Amino acid sequence: MTPEIITVMAVLFFAVLLFIFEWVRVDVVGIIMMVLLPLLGLVTPQQAISGLSSNAVVSIIAVIIIGAGLDKTGVMNSMARIILRFAGKSESRIMTLIAGTVAIISGFMQNIGAAALFLPAAKRIGNQTGVPVGRLLMPMGFCAIIGGCLTLVGSSPLILLNDLMVVGGTRYEAFGLFSVTPVGLLLIAAALVYFILFGRFILPNRAEDENSGPMSSVLASTYSNVGSLFELHVPDTWERDEPLRALALRPTYFCTLVAIARNGGNSHLFAPNAQETIQPGDHLVVVGPGEFVEHMAEDMGWALQPELTSFAEELSPNNAGIMEGIVTPRSEFMGKTLADLRIRERFQVSPLAIFRGDKLFVSGLIDIVIEPGDALLLHGRWEMFHMLKGLPDLVFTETIKGELLRTEKAKLALLWLGIALVMILGFHVQLSIALLTGALGMVLTKVLTIDEAYQSVDWMTVFLLGGLIPLGMAFENTGAAKFIADSIMAALGTPTPVVLLTVIGILTSFFTLVASNVGATVLLVPLSMNMAINAGVDPRVAALTVAVAASNTFVLPTHQVNALIMRPGGYRTIDYVRSGAGMTVIYMVVMITALMLFY
CATH class of the missing domain: 3.30.70.1450 (Regulator of K+ conductance, C-terminal domain)
Structure with missing residues (x-):
């Protein structure tokens, strides 16, 4: 063990302490790494700042801008509407649909892209249903990471796998596009079951700056008697053909009629005037104190609904x-x-x-x-x-939520997303360049202004990842990664297949937390294949174990998807430890079991 290896291990330990105890914000940890590593001579100055221009970071910036364009044009509103149509307001169904959809998409595009594209929709759904967005984003993020294991193009380690399976000059039979799919499906199913059963205990309730009511807490303290939103159904037997002014709803019940849905919900009228008449079958939305709304419903013969139905979307806190x-x-x-x-x-x-x-x-x-x-x-x-x-x-007196949507630009936003995906999947253009093309197209066609594009980027995520990438470089430059891997492999002797695959999985999971998953794959695939040959185990299975285990990175916000959802979900490092520890164990057990069953 050289002094350089000891130093880089000490820096790693220091970074982990900063993450756990949160003495500084996580993006500041990234900046500390950028400064500390070159000062200690563990990386060059150029390597220290190269993370900010890396393919991963530039891709994140571009895909966030694309996601903002889709949100600005109302595309994500439509996506949220579709999910809510199937999920209703059940937290477990909403979480399952969002996480499962993102996982499947991640099988065919980079997981950070799938997560970033669905982030606005998940936030909208959380606001609309009252489910804390912090209880939706972590399952979505974890399933986005796992979804990369559905196909051989879903994650960088799996993309590299076939090229790395060479031992002693012998190239082993390549895996097909869907060779890993059975393992990926079992992992996704395990993750969804894990969050359905234990989500209420391990997921935080908080979210950043979210309010699910119609009025802010500041206004509520001043106008405490105004009340809340209620929906009422007018029966078909309603016969009073009088204007609203004659019904005297405000003077009598202190209630204000704010919307009417009629013709089976196909026609919506907002802010009806005093001359409007209520018709049989109408759905009314009023703002008023709960007890007065109940008295009004009883006196008028209207049916008070348990929640907003006809206006669940249009009058949600989102809109x-x-x-x-x-x-x-x-x-x-x-x-x-x-x-x-x-x-x-x-x-x-x-x-x-x-x-x-x-x-x-x-x-x-x-x-x-x-x-x-x-x-x-x-x-x-x-x-x-x-x-x-x-x-x-x-x-x-307060900042107005929401924004004016440019719905007329929705087709353009989808066009540029499609162009970026075709460039990635059809022409194998580098991810960052293809996504930047889509982002630039949105700006040039005025889907977004350039200022809106800049404002949409979460720079905390950018600097966090920009600082962790050189830490991974330092691990490889100093030989620390190879030293640890060689030491563990040498200590194993001649293990059984289950023990060998488990150790390979644990070792890979450790390296992907502190270094890049690509670096861990390049380093460990040859080592694991050699160990498998000596132990009489299929070396292809050992190599596949490395590539799949490279996605087992949940206990720290070091993966780019975990970093992306950290601020919108209002997460702290301890939240990843609490949720990710169980997920890491389950992932390992399911992965080894599936590999033994199918390979």
Whole structure:
């Protein structure tokens, strides 16, 4: 063991301590590695910063931009809608559908690409259903990593495998595209069962800056009596042909009607005006205190629904909510009533309350003359608030969620995604270049602006991976990786097939946590094949064990997929340890069992 090997092992131990105890943020750990490794002479200065321009990091940047383009054009809304149609609001079904879909896609494209493309959809589904996004992203990320084992083009180690199976000048029979599929399917099934059974105990409930209600906690403290969203069904026996004003819902029940669905849910009316009439079979959405909504439903003969159904998507926190707007001194609202302004017809937002001085008005709003400084509490879809934000009449007290979707650009976004995939799969263009082509195409065709593209990139992920790549280089440069592998292999003697494959799997899993999976594969495939020959085991199976075990990387956020989901899921390193420890053991057991059964 040389001084260089001792030094790089000490640096590795230091990095692991930083990850576990979180003395600094994980991206800062990456930057520390970039600075520390060249100062210790373990890598050259060029190698220390080469991670930022590596194929993996550039691919992540490009695929995040492509994902942002798909989200900006509403494609991911459609994807979320399809998943919810099948999964409903069951957390386990939602998790299974998202994770299973991403796993299958990962079998045919790089796992980071599949995870990044589905990240916006998973976040939208979490917001819409109230399932914490932290309980969706980790299963999705783990299954994206495992999905690379479905085919021989799903992960870099498997792509390299056939080229590395040469021992003593003898090239062994190559594996076919789907040779590894039985193993991959069993691993995915095991992962899904693991999260279905134990997810509630091992997955965190928190998420970064997510709010599942229609109103922020700040507004809720001021307007505590406004209430929440409720849906009611008007029976077919309803006979009162009166306008909403005559029903006096607000003065009597302090409830505001914000939307109507009719014609079997095919026609949706937002912010109906006072002259609108309620028809038999309508579904109504109101904002009001729960006890008053119940009294109203009883008095009117309407059926209170347990949750939003007709407007589950359109009025979900993803797409709609409550905002407070302050009337400006130059506003056209001054000196007029809400009835004069026709605020419902013009902007499709529903007034819920007016706050003036220290008084809160929740009834008779349409007749109140607006004054500068009045605070209007409004319910509506985020796209309407974005339109209002562009006018000089109101200043909103909080950042408006959502964004104006460019749905007319959806076909262009899908076209550029398709071009990138064809370049990768059909013409074998390098991953980073193909994905950058797709990202650039989206910018040039105005699917995204260049500023939106920059803002979409999670730079914490970029610097985390950029710093870990040179750590893997240092492991290989100093000979530490080869020293550890040789020492373990020499200590084994002549093991049984199960023991040999288990040790190879454990060794590979360790190296993929601290170095690149490609580096671990290049190093360990020849070593494991030689050991297998000496032990009388099929060397092809030993090589395949290395390539599959290279995806067994769950207990630290060092894999690029784990790094990608860390911030959106609100994860800490301990969350990966808690969830990944069991997954690592299960992965190893299922992998060895499958290899023994099928090979």
